[in-house]
Amino acid sequence: MARSMGRYREEIREALGDSYLGAVLDKFARQYEVAREEAFAGIDTRALFAEIAAIKDEALKNIPELYETFKREAEKRGVGVSLARDARECRETILKIAEETGSRKIIKTKSMTAEEIGLNEALIAGGLEVCETDLGEWIVQLRGERPTHMVLPAIHLSREAVAETFSGVAGTRLEPDIEKLVRFARRELRRKFLEADMAVTGANFALAETGTLGILTNEGNGGLATSLPGTVASVVGLEKLLAGPGDLYPILKALPRSATAQKITAYATFLTGNPGFDRSGKKRERRVVFLDNGRSRLLGDEVFRSVLRCVRCGACANLCPVYRLVGGRVLGHVYVGAAGLLFTHFFHGADEARHIVANCIGCEACKDLCPAGIDLPGLVFDLRDRLAREEGPSLWSLLLSVVLPDRKLWHGLLKAGRFVQKPFARGGFVKSVPAVLTEEQDFRAIPALPPENFRELVDERDLNGPGDARVSIFAGCAHEFMYPGDLVAGVRLLVRKGVSVSFPVEQACCGLPALTLGGRKTAAKIALKNLEIFLAEDTDHIISLCPSCASHMKNRYPALLGDMPELSGDLAKFARRIVDFSAFLFNVLKYSKEDFESNSEKAAFHGSCHQRLGLGAGREPRELLAAAASYVRTEDEELCCGFGGTYSLKFPEISKTLTERKLDGYERAGASVVVTDCPGCVMELSGVEERRRRKLPVEHMAGFLHRLLKKEGGGK
Amino acid sequence: MSETANADLARLFAENARAVGAGVLEAKNLEEALALALKVTREKTKAPDSGGAANAPKTLFLADVPDELYRRFEETAGKEGILVGRDLAGDFGEGPDAAFSVALFGISETGTAVLRFDSDDSRAAALLCEIQVVALGKSSLVPGFGEAEPKMTEIMRETDSRLVMVTGPSRTSDIERVLTLGAHGPLELLVVLTED
Numbered sequence: 001m002a003r004s005m006g007r008y009r010e011e012i013r014e015a016l017g018d019s020y021l022g023a024v025l026d027k028f029a030r031q032y033e034v035a036r037e038e039a040f041a042g043i044d045t046r047a048l049f050a051e052i053a054a055i056k057d058e059a060l061k062n063i064p065e066l067y068e069t070f071k072r073e074a075e076k077r078g079v080g081v082s083l084a085r086d087a088r089e090c091r092e093t094i095l096k097i098a099e100e101t102g103s104r105k106i107i108k109t110k111s112m113t114a115e116e117i118g119l120n121e122a123l124i125a126g127g128l129e130v131c132e133t134d135l136g137e138w139i140v141q142l143r144g145e146r147p148t149h150m151v152l153p154a155i156h157l158s159r160e161a162v163a164e165t166f167s168g169v170a171g172t173r174l175e176p177d178i179e180k181l182v183r184f185a186r187r188e189l190r191r192k193f194l195e196a197d198m199a200v201t202g203a204n205f206a207l208a209e210t211g212t213l214g215i216l217t218n219e220g221n222g223g224l225a226t227s228l229p230g231t232v233a234s235v236v237g238l239e240k241l242l243a244g245p246g247d248l249y250p251i252l253k254a255l256p257r258s259a260t261a262q263k264i265t266a267y268a269t270f271l272t273g274n275p276g277f278d279r280s281g282k283k284r285e286r287r288v289v290f291l292d293n294g295r296s297r298l299l300g301d302e303v304f305r306s307v308l309r310c311v312r313c314g315a316c317a318n319l320c321p322v323y324r325l326v327g328g329r330v331l332g333h334v335y336v337g338a339a340g341l342l343f344t345h346f347f348h349g350a351d352e353a354r355h356i357v358a359n360c361i362g363c364e365a366c367k368d369l370c371p372a373g374i375d376l377p378g379l380v381f382d383l384r385d386r387l388a389r390e391e392g393p394s395l396w397s398l399l400l401s402v403v404l405p406d407r408k409l410w411h412g413l414l415k416a417g418r419f420v421q422k423p424f425a426r427g428g429f430v431k432s433v434p435a436v437l438t439e440e441q442d443f444r445a446i447p448a449l450p451p452e453n454f455r456e457l458v459d460e461r462d463l464n465g466p467g468d469a470r471v472s473i474f475a476g477c478a479h480e481f482m483y484p485g486d487l488v489a490g491v492r493l494l495v496r497k498g499v500s501v502s503f504p505v506e507q508a509c510c511g512l513p514a515l516t517l518g519g520r521k522t523a524a525k526i527a528l529k530n531l532e533i534f535l536a537e538d539t540d541h542i543i544s545l546c547p548s549c550a551s552h553m554k555n556r557y558p559a560l561l562g563d564m565p566e567l568s569g570d571l572a573k574f575a576r577r578i579v580d581f582s583a584f585l586f587n588v589l590k591y592s593k594e595d596f597e598s599n600s601e602k603a604a605f606h607g608s609c610h611q612r613l614g615l616g617a618g619r620e621p622r623e624l625l626a627a628a629a630s631y632v633r634t635e636d637e638e639l640c641c642g643f644g645g646t647y648s649l650k651f652p653e654i655s656k657t658l659t660e661r662k663l664d665g666y667e668r669a670g671a672s673v674v675v676t677d678c679p680g681c682v683m684e685l686s687g688v689e690e691r692r693r694r695k696l697p698v699e700h701m702a703g704f705l706h707r708l709l710k711k712e713g714g715g716k
Numbered sequence: 717m718s719e720t721a722n723a724d725l726a727r728l729f730a731e732n733a734r735a736v737g738a739g740v741l742e743a744k745n746l747e748e749a750l751a752l753a754l755k756v757t758r759e760k761t762k763a764p765d766s767g768g769a770a771n772a773p774k775t776l777f778l779a780d781v782p783d784e785l786y787r788r789f790e791e792t793a794g795k796e797g798i799l800v801g802r803d804l805a806g807d808f809g810e811g812p813d814a815a816f817s818v819a820l821f822g823i824s825e826t827g828t829a830v831l832r833f834d835s836d837d838s839r840a841a842a843l844l845c846e847i848q849v850v851a852l853g854k855s856s857l858v859p860g861f862g863e864a865e866p867k868m869t870e871i872m873r874e875t876d877s878r879l880v881m882v883t884g885p886s887r888t889s890d891i892e893r894v895l896t897l898g899a900h901g902p903l904e905l906l907v908v909l910t911e912d
Contacts, residue, residue, distance in 0.1 A: 024893075079876050178891045178892065179889060179896055210872040218888060224844070267881070268881040269880050271880075279805065
């Protein structure tokens with residue numbers, strides 16, 4: 001039965017309380033990030049991933065034909081091939097193969113597809129002895145658990161926990177010495193390999209042209225399982241089909257690098273045909289059971305078909321800030337990570353997927369990681385939209401659909417907020433949690449809305465000046481109402497270097513909050529309006545001091561308005577004009593040391609997810625910090641702050657942990673100020689710091705740079 | 717291919733194979749490579765937990781070696797008390813001490829030896845052993861996957877084939893992500909680069 005939200009939140013708290021899990025996943029993420037980068041060094045990943053996407057897309061278009069070809073070619077070579085429509089049919093087919101071949105003892109190699117259909121449980125219920133042979137899988141099997149990572153199934157367990165589990169098998173106490181534990185497993189499982197009647201394997205590739213199965217392993221269990229037992233049955237998802245051997249190599253190049261930062265796994269085994277009779281003269285059985293289980297439906301789905309490009313590398317989990325905090329039991333069902341969250345919906349149903357789909361923080365850390373070029377963050381938005389349409393929108397989403405597209409109404413509400421909060425505001429923050437939020441939200445102080453918004457605060461003389469470069473400002477709600485001073489500072493930084501700045505007054509929200517809550521239609525309506533407003537301006541650049549707004553407008557508007565092909569030229573022009581604020585200051589306006597007063601600030605940097613991943617700016621803000629002050633390098637500068645807009649309302653415990661960890665790191669590094677380019681991150685980091693009564697200030701880049709400018713010309 | 721290009725490929729192969737924990741040696745020909753296999757079998761100490769009696773004879777599995785050569789080595793090894801075999805029966809049942817096979821070709825970019833096994837027994841033996849020895853002709857080296865592709869495709873098109881790309885010894889990082897060699901397969905991989 002699917003988890004209730006209450007139970008799910010409990011699981012989150014349990015995971016957060018597991019200090020081993022948090023530490024190991026965090027350490028893994030750090031090492032993985034560096035090792036992956038090294039493994040892909042010298043390779044044009046954009047081109048490679050696009051090539052894989054094209055190969056997979058072509059294969060996905062032809063799955064029924066590829067299946068028929070594979071079946072014909074494999075059967076010609078003595079291998080039995082069948083198709084199971086769903087999980088039950090697949091389990092029954094495997095049980096039948098065991099029965100027909102008189103197999104009692106089954107060994108398994110790691111197969112996510114077998115996990116997907118709950119094969120082990122069925123085989124055991126059928127009276128068979130089943131033993132996993134991948135070391136991690138064996139460990140979790142002995143413990144009665146499920147894998148928590150696609151490549152590293154037992155990543156959540158310490159050597160002590162493994163020693164305890166193995167001691168149970170050995171009947172004697174084993175030391176928590178990893179090498180000895182691996183040797184113990186080798187010896188125990190060697191016996192199982194030699195005694196097995198039948199192996200159940202997965203496969204990484206099914207090559208139609210030759211009827212070949214490809215299996216990648218590091219331990220060598222794939223090779224032993226397919227050579228020792230008389231019967232081998234392989235369970236293969238239909239999406240593993242490729243036209244032929246020629247399609248293999250780009251994937252073979254990217255998959256191990258992406259999964260484990262290896263150039264290639266220790267063993268890549270390609271099996272064609274049936275080897276015939278064994279030494280005792282017994283005929284060997286080789287069967288391949290392809291699994292549909294919702295894949296055909298997904299193939300017919302224009303929006304989500306690309307999920308099936310997934311090569312199961314697990315990269316989208318490795319660097320996900322939520323995964324590295326709570327692990328695969330929370331951020332997944334059978335499949336984990338961003339791809340896992342989509343698979344859960346399509347293979348295990350909306351009920352199972354609901355909470356984990358909500359648990360994507362929207363940082364987009366997985367976007368460029370996927371070796372098959374799946375736009376995972378975009379598909380998560382699409383899925384939320386589909387869920388909202390099928391099940392009815394949430395109250396928040398409904399509210400935003402009315403309020404956000406209507407600038408006067410939206411801004412009117414925000415202005416009203418200034419008066420409502422008045423009795424509760426103190427020192428820039430609201431004293432207690434507003435009634436619309438729960439106690440759980442009280443880990444973060446909410447900033448008080450200042451008495452004047454940007455439009456009221458900005459000096460008209462700063463706008464529409466005679467400068468050479470012409471820039472339109474997109475304010476975004478946070479800067480218009482919460483931090484207008486930073487936006488004024490940003491405008492002045494532009495004006496000082498001779499930029500003519502315009503501010504189109506009809507602009508309102510960028511639409512991202514609506515999209516996050518599954519309101520795609522609302523988001524599209526807003527996108528269209530902003531597109532019209534800003535193209536009418538006809539300036540050289542569009543700049544927002546909020547990278548989330550900028551990235552959303554640059555990267556998501558084309559998809560949101562994709563059903564209006566007549567706009568594609570305008571959208572491309574609009575996207576081209578949107579540039580990152582810090583990048584513009586550094587690259588175009590050439591801000592440098594000479595522009596700033598000497599000072600003793602020790603500035604640490606927080607890179608906002610959307611600035612780095614959506615706008616491609618990372619070096620420039622750091623260069624600016626180094627020019628303006630003394631830049632203190634810290635660990636995890638670009639790890640998500642935990643805010644994620646409405647995410648922090650849904651999962652405050654995760655949000656709080658992520659934020660506190662970041663702040664602790666900055667304090668440890670001895671920073672005197674934290675600087676970031678995103679107002680949402682400013683709100684999260686400064687609000688949490690305020691609530692825990694610490695003193696580290698958090699500033700927006702614009703306010704920080706403006707504060708340190710040399711006092712001359714258009715300075716302070 | 718020119719001699720210099722070949723030497724570069726051999727150097728690159730050795731560098732990449734060593735980077736993943738393989739040993740790389742050189743020999744004049746197949747016979748010398750076999751002699752090296754015999755030497756490592758002779759010098760191998762039985763792992764304390766490898767199973768079998770400590771005084772059991774050492775075993776060397778010779779996969780897919782021409783008959784005449786096989787018989788010659790069987791005799792030479794026999795004089796040293798080493799058992800040579802080519803199927804997984806008897807003393808070889810639980811896995812030989814060492815297994816020898818001849819690679820079809822090598823890929824320098826990754827330090828990979830591509831092996832084609834004639835039988836599932838040979839393929840299993842190369843994994844059940846503790847030391848895997850692979851003879852690899854220098855002239856068969858190719859730079860990368862691009863050049864490997866047509867060779868592998870041709871074999872996959874046959875009625876019955878078992879191709880294995882071997883890169884380093886068997887490994888696992890499943891416990892605390894600590895790299896440990898010799899998971900299910902060989903604890904050591906020795907590639908012998910031969911001149912012909």
